[in-house]
Amino acid sequence: MLVAPVRLRYVHTASPGESVYLRGLAEGRLLGQRCPVCQNVYIPARGTCPTDGVPMAENVELPEVGTVTTFCIVNVPYQGQQVTPPYVAAAVLLDGADIPFQQLILGCEPGDVHMGLRVRAVWKPREEWGTTAANISHFAPAGEPDAPYESYASHL
Numbered sequence: 001m002l003v004a005p006v007r008l009r010y011v012h013t014a015s016p017g018e019s020v021y022l023r024g025l026a027e028g029r030l031l032g033q034r035c036p037v038c039q040n041v042y043i044p045a046r047g048t049c050p051t052d053g054v055p056m057a058e059n060v061e062l063p064e065v066g067t068v069t070t071f072c073i074v075n076v077p078y079q080g081q082q083v084t085p086p087y088v089a090a091a092v093l094l095d096g097a098d099i100p101f102q103q104l105i106l107g108c109e110p111g112d113v114h115m116g117l118r119v120r121a122v123w124k125p126r127e128e129w130g131t132t133a134a135n136i137s138h139f140a141p142a143g144e145p146d147a148p149y150e151s152y153a154s155h156l
Contacts, residue, residue: 017047020059026131028123032097034058040098044133064121066094066139067147069155073110086110092119092139093155100155107140116152118144 014022017033021044024031032043033056040051041060049056071090074083088110091100105113107122119139129135 015047017045017056020047021045022131022133024059024061025133025135026129028126028129028135030062030064030094030121032060032062032094034060041096042099043094043097043101060096062094062096064094065142065144066092066097066100066119067152068105068113068115068117068119069093069100069152070115071105071113073113088113090119090139091155093152098155103136104138105140106138112141114146116146116149118142118147 020031020033030043031045032041033045033047034041035049035052035054035056036058037049037052037054040049041062042050042056043062045056045059047056048054069091071088073086073088075086077085083104083106088105090103090105090113092103092105093100103119105117105119118141120142122137122140123129124135124137
């Protein structure tokens with residue numbers, strides 16, 4: 001087998017909705033947007049409702065706590081991995097949001113992560129912040145009772 005490095009250079013231009021989300025992160029805030037038709041709150045902000053196809057202009061600040069809806073324990077190492085396995089990648093539904101987003105769960109044993117676990121964002125030191133989702137280092141257990149299944153069942 002021959003290993004040949006391949007490089008791809010690209011420039012990503014954030015959409016207006018994504019820019020709202022990224023500017024919020026640079027200020028230590030989690031910003032989503034509410035659809036004027038279905039009233040769903042999406043994070044990261046998209047600018048356009050993926051369900052109704054209409055522009056979203058109402059920004060909604062969300063708390064940094066939420067619920068694990070689904071998760072995967074990563075046990076297999078791969079090249080360039082930044083976290084040593086085992087670790088947990090989870091879908092976290094922030095309180096007040098209508099769609100979960102992917103986050104790293106640390107601060108507990110991987111086997112302790114479960115659906116309904118309440119988690120809180122752990123931010124990097126402020127001097128390391130930029131206009132990026134990497135401002136949040138990971139999510140960790142919030143020390144709250146588990147969320148009832150009914151509160152996240154429609155978000156699986």
